[in-house]
Every structure is written in structure tokens, then in C-alpha cells.
Amino acid sequence: MRTYIAKRLLLIVPTLFGAAALVFLIMRVIPGDVALLIFGGDAGGHIDPKQLAAMRERLGLDQPLWVQFGTWLWGVLRFDFGTSLWTGRPVVEELLIRLPLSLELALLATTVSVIIAIPLGMLAAIRQDTWVDYGVRVVSIGGLAIPGFWVGILCILFLVIFFGWGPPLEFTPPWVDPWANLQMMVWPIVTVGYRQAAVTTRMTRSTLLEVLREDYIRTAWAKGLRERAVVIRHALKNSMLPVITLNGVGRFLIDAVAHRDYPVVQALIFLTAFSFVVVNLLVDLTYAWFDPRIRYR
């Protein structure tokens, strides 16, 4: 087990370095000049080239690319993601404002989805190729087919048109007013939770089907252990998805790309990749803990 952990930890380093380099390069390849954008873009008429050069120098964009990359990477190692090119505030601070919303949604949606998905998936597997199975699969495949952004439009549409009620727009933390918080969060939770439940149901079903095919003694032994491991694996992995798909951080990312706010975009994408890699590692370690066959490979 110890060698396995060490091996996995070592493998993370090149992956994260590659991810950091990729994020950095992607942002610099996108056409568009942030200094120009700050002065009002192409529509702003004549811009003094001296002012433009001064701005580039102030933002550190006049340095060679590899120097910029080195500076950024050194900052990342110390958990300093620089300051936003637009607001001038530290990126970490900007992120922390939006984090509670994302985390709350991830947590609640995952809980809801696991409670629904595991019994449904097991039911479908035990009754494979019956109408119960078909029903569960149609509902879960439906959850994967409906675009999230469209459901968002629809929810607001129905609530406003038919009930004349719009969800509150201002984020209220649950510790300030739990009821107001729930009013705002219920639709995102339903939307994200349904989608996640769909993924988890399908995983539970196919995993259980595989287990059911194994020799029965091994099944009896494996059912308790392997299934739990797999469920943990997928519930955990999927819990990362809503963090990025929802408006809290998602909208922030799209705006930052549009404004060419390099530090913000780099921090957001890199942190997403980082949490993805770390969650996957933790999940694989749990998995190895449950299933000795992986540990000794």
C-alpha cells in the first residue's frame, strides 16, 4: 500500500505541471490584448501607444513568456495566484467570495443524488430487462440528455409565468437565514442533483450487474466491499462537477475569459484541474484500500 501511495503521489507532479503549462499557454494563445481592452478596446478610437506600453509593463506582460510562466508558477506554489488585471484585487480573495455558494450546492446536490440513485440503480440491476429496469433507465438517461442551461431557463420561466414568483437573486448564506438560502438553492439543487443522480444510477446498475455475474462466493464477499468502494468513487468524482458548472464560479470564468483576465482564468482552471486530480487520487486510494487486487499490481 505504501509503495502504491508513493507511486501515485509522484505521478501527480508531472500531471499538475503539464496542466499548469497547458492552462498558461491556452490563455496566451487566445487572440485579444488585455491592455487594449482596458483602454476601451478597438472601438475606443486612437490610443496612445506609449500609454499602452506602460500598461503592459505595469501588468508584467512585456516580459518573455517563460519568465511570466516562471513567476506565475512560483506564486502558485505559495498559493498566490496574483491579482486580477481588472479589479486589482488578489485572485484568491475574489474566489473566496464565490466559494461558499459552489460548495453548498455541490454538497447538497450530491447528497440528494446519492440518496435517490443507489436504491434505483440496484433495483434496475436486480430486475435487468424488465419494465422496472426500463423505467429507471429512461429516467436516468433523460437526466443526462437535458441541457442544464436550458433547465435553468425553464425553471425561471415556469415559476415566473405560472406562479408569479421569482427566486431571490441575492445569495444569503445558510448561517444568516436558512429559509431564504433554501429558496434560492432549491432549483439549482434539483437541476444539478437530477443530473448527478442519473450518472450515479447508471454506474450503480452496471457495477451491480458485473458483480452479479461473478462466482457466487466471491459475490457474497465482494458485494459489501467492492460496491461500496465504487459508489464512493463515483459519488466523490461527480461531486466535483457542480462546483464548476454552476453560476457561482462558472459565470466568473466566462467573464474572465472575455476580459482576458489571465490570472483569474489561470487560477480558476488550474484549481479545477488540481481538485480533479486530488479527488481522483483520494478516490483511487480508497478504492485500493477496499480492493487488494489494485494495490498489488
Added chain:
Amino acid sequence: MATNFTLTHATASAELSPRLTVAEEVAKFIRTKPIGAAGAVIILGMLGLAAFAELLAPYDPYHGDYGQQFARPSAEHWFGTDEFGRDVMSRIMYGARIALFVGFTASFSGCTIGALLGVTSAYWGGRVDLLLERLMDILLAFPQLILALAIASILGPAVQNVVIAIAIPVIPRVARVVRSAALSVKENVYVEAVQALGASRRRVILQHIIPNVMAPYIIMVTAQLGAAILAEAALSYLGLGAAEPTPSWGLMLSGSAPSYAEKAPWIALFPGIAISLGVFGFNLFGDSLRDALDPKLRGR
């Protein structure tokens, strides 16, 4: 003697599994996988709409009629009209073309490149494998849609760029699956045997490894088809896909559609149904195909 033995063996296995004709295979699929058959019907319907859009669409999808802005769904305009007075139903029919084009090309190219890399990685092993695997790890560190979004914003909004943006994140996912399938095929005794008989690398890969990883490949292609159509809609919705006035389903939902939602909800309603139904059809079909092809999931 040896020839005799082979012959008996061949007849025995021939009797065990009588070859089904295509019609019989289809009938069996419909009987045992009704959900998959339903998915196939939706896919065929979508293909039909895309192929015969000129004949089926009641109006020109590009032609605006300013006397007919925001017309409610009626006998003349079944799905109503949008803010330029264009017929929503005709636009959805033409939109099926873009959805299918992007879906098929992105999923086929992504899966094929991924499968080739997976086979290469598994067969060569050693340093090639290590390098390719690390590269795939890096790509896998990004969520699928985020990577597609980043690539699409570098390449700029155009349909062919959307195909590339959707195909690239598919590559590492398929490469993983195909690599592990190819690894287990490679361990088989018969591969060792043909290698001992002096078969070339090319022959081993083409004749023995590739046919045996076709099942996971096909499963991945069908699974990614639905996902690709959904991703196309999402990218167009964010303004990174086809540009106005192209009738793309995601584009029809973006921009003005939500702001007119109260006045003309049909503008946002029907394209969304089209996306969901199309993706639903592909996923239903893919799911059943997986059940049928994957020996671990095959019904008892």
C-alpha cells in the same frame, strides 16, 4: 490427424452459434432491447429530418418576416416564430443537420484518434506508453466541457472549430479504455503464438489486436455521440459555436431567447426539447448497445 481435429472443432463451433442474418439480428435487438430500439427510432427520425429538411420544412429557416414576429404556435407556424419572424420549426429541422454533423464527426474523429493512441500505447509499452499516458493524464485533469470551452475560444466561433474542440477532450478518455482492452488482448496466448510464428507488428496489430478492441471502441463512439451533440449545444449557447443566422439548436436558446421568455416562451422551449430528445435517443441506443456488446453486462 491434425487436419481432422481442426475440422471437427470447426464444425462443432459452427453448430453452437448459427450465424444470424442482418434482419434476424435487428429483430433480436428489438425483442431483447426495446429501449435501444426506441432510441434507434429517434435517431432515424432525426436523420430523416436532417436529410429531407428542404422538403419537410414549411419555411425558409433564414427568411425573416417582420409582420410575423413572435407569432404564437398555430396551424401556420406549429412552433411559433422568433424575434425576426422566422419559423421555429423550420429552423429546428435545419438545426438537426448541424447537430448530427458535429456529433458524428467529433465523436468519430476523437474516438478513432484515441483508440489508435490506446493501441499504440498498449502494444509498444515502455517509454512510448509512459509518455502517452502522462500526456493523457494532463488532458484528463480538465473537465470535458471546460477543455472544449478553452479550445473553442482559442480557435474562434465556427462549426469546424467546434468539432475540434469537442473531439480533443474525447481522445484521452477513449485512449484509456482502449489501452486497457488492448493490454489484456496482448496477454492472450494466441498473440504470443502468432508472434512466435514470425508475424509482423503490423499484422499483429491489424489482424489480432484491433478486431478485439472494436467492442469498447463502438461503445465509446455511441456514448460520445450524445455527449458531443450536447456539447455543441452548450458551446453554441455560449456563443462559441455556429454564428447567427445559422440555425443551431444551442444558438437558438442563447442571446435573445431567455429575454423574450415571458413574451414568447416557445422560442426557448422547442429547441431545448429538440436537443434533449436527440441526445436522449443516442444515449438510449448507446446504453442498450453497451448492454448487448459488453459480456460483463449481458443479460442472463
